[in-house]
Amino acid sequence: MRFGKKAALASIATAAALALSACGGGTSGGNSSGGAVNGAGKTLDVFIGKSTTFPQQQQQWMDDTAATFKKNTGADLKFETFSSGNDELTKIQTSAVSGQGPDIYALGTTFTPTAVATGAFAQLSDSDWNALGGKSKFNQSALGISGPDKDHLYAVPFSSRPFVMAYNKNLLKAAGIDKPPTTWNELEQDAKKVNDPSKGIYGMSVGYKDGFSPWKYIWAFSEQQGQKLVDGKNANIANDTVTNAYQTYFGWLTKDKVVDPASVGWTDSQALANFASGKSVFFPMTSISSEVTLDKSAIKDQYDYALMPTSINGSNPNGGTPVASILSGDNMGIASYTKNKDLALAFLKQVTDKDAQINYQKLFGDLPTNQEALATFGSAPHMAGVTDAAGKSYATPFTGAWADIQLALVNVVVQSIPDLSSGNVSDSNLSQRIKTAQNSAQQSLSRAK
């Protein structure tokens, strides 16, 4: 009996110790005691997305960045990577709850409002901005999704991937068109001119089944027509502008027939593959990351990027904005629990300086958010349209409800795909689905704090 009790206690203690040590994993090696700006002996933990397209370059970039950081501050730099947005959210959740984890997170632009809503990121003060080189060193439009307004910024713009339209120069020229379209109407007409289904050539490649892409069209159409999808606490989705936006988007397939009918099953990467095989003239809503695929494709000498259309017919009614793209790319946020804020600012200064940003572009293709660095790329091949778009990118609404709204907008397309495939999305079905989207967006906005 006595032995039993002792052993019981011992095993409880062991198990408890095991459990505790398991929970303790994931602390950064940072020294908790405060100290000088000099970071000798400290480690800064940075959490960034894993690059599947450029794994070697990314490793090289991490090593180089860490070496420079060590030279500048004396501190070590440790990178952790995540492979999906979900990975990252889980990490933010657990770190936010436990108050320990990475010091810096790379945040996708449209994910930034959600991440900020968790309260896991501290607002950046003026002195913080000065420490990392001042707000003025950034492309000003890139700051648009760093916080809800100019005076409340939580994240530092790091890289930019504006959305553009890839087009096939040869096919366009063959149809007697000398420059890419600048309005949605022109796009439709040009696409019709090139369209030749009997030869398997279509006007556009569109990924209707993509889980992200569709909402960007709807957002752009609405902004250009002066209709904000989110107005304070109100969702503004069930209206004629949005309905027209969906009708135009679906109409390319059902009415204009300038899209391959198979595209109801395509994600964006399949649509890109279709465009890369020379079977269409336009691939709208893509980014510079498609360059990797296109440069290896049969049309590597025939493609270029242009601005997405910025209006329906040349003007933006109701005070609409000629948006070419959402603000897309990566921000970096400093965790509010960090004990290495000085180091974090030093790191952000280092990676957003001109030369580092130019180097990053050369490795990964993402555009700089540093104004001076950005200016050097306008003349590089394929870059004119892209840098142009970087200046004409606008922020999506900065609300914690945005993830839900995005999902609701895409859901309209997902549920319409069977109709789309049969050749007609009826007005009643569409308005029913838009109503559903409106409700779920409103529900989410009403909860927003």
Add this chain to the structure above:
Amino acid sequence: MTTASNPAPDTRLAASAASRGSGPAPAPDADGNNPEPGSGTRRGLSERNRPLWMLIPGGVLMIVVIVVPLVLGVYISFLDLDQYSLRQWLSAPFVGVANYIEAITQSGILRSVWLSVSYSALATIVTLPLGIAAAVATQNKYPGRALVRSIFLIPYVLPGFVVATVWRTMFQPSGVISITLHHMGIDPGLFLNGPNTYWVLVFVQIWSSWPFIYLLALSGLQSVDHEVHEAAALDGALWWTKLRYVIFPYLRGPISLAILIGMLNHINNFTLPFVLFGLPAPNDIEVLPYLTYATSFESFRFGLSAGMAVVSLILVAIPLFIYLRAVKLDDAETPGGRK
């Protein structure tokens, strides 16, 4: 789990015996003796002083791994926990059963439950004869039996992610299945969107899970004694009579276990629909795990989705409860388990 009918000390014995599973447990009988705590009969000593403390490490792990998260999950289901309150989640507003009410009245969970249960039951019903037939077909020795048995297991050993990815590729609008059907003059419509998705889900589930039934049915067949086959042959039973009245009764145990576990696996299957159809899900296959996932990780309504998870826990606990009751009854009637 245990029927707490008598609070006598031997309840604990019965409980521990039951917890040891279906091994040949000696039926715990009081034997007329009443082993009072501290009383010193030899039999009482050996049974009462069994080293139960050895269960502690496992017990502690179970508490840490299962009980604590479960209790937390239930607690969270009473909180209004979302991305705004996540950081100080313990002080998230307590909203009682509001999450459950919202889940039932607004989230479409009832429809999801219906989809989950019906798809799961359909898949189970179809896999049952397939699995049994395959087991019977590979029971007797013939050249190449080992190969056939291995081939049968392929769907089962493939990870769900791989299965779903391959089928998704084949079911695409320009995929091999649509094209084949098209050449045969059939226009099936879309497989990965719209009403067909439900049947695609059932079909792929059947494809990937019938070998499980096969495995358990095979193990049941293996336990049939040689004498039984002989006796049946001597009595002149033909194959169907033999199968129906001699062999099948042996399969009842393993098969009912297979049905139960199969059902639960299907109801809990998230990988398959998620990889096949992506997010947002077509309405026709918004099964319960899907809805819970989207609520949690797309809409960040952690409280609400914890409520949904509790609902699905209750849902899977019902058949589990019935099964455990059934197993225990069997155990008590025939000590040592059914042969």
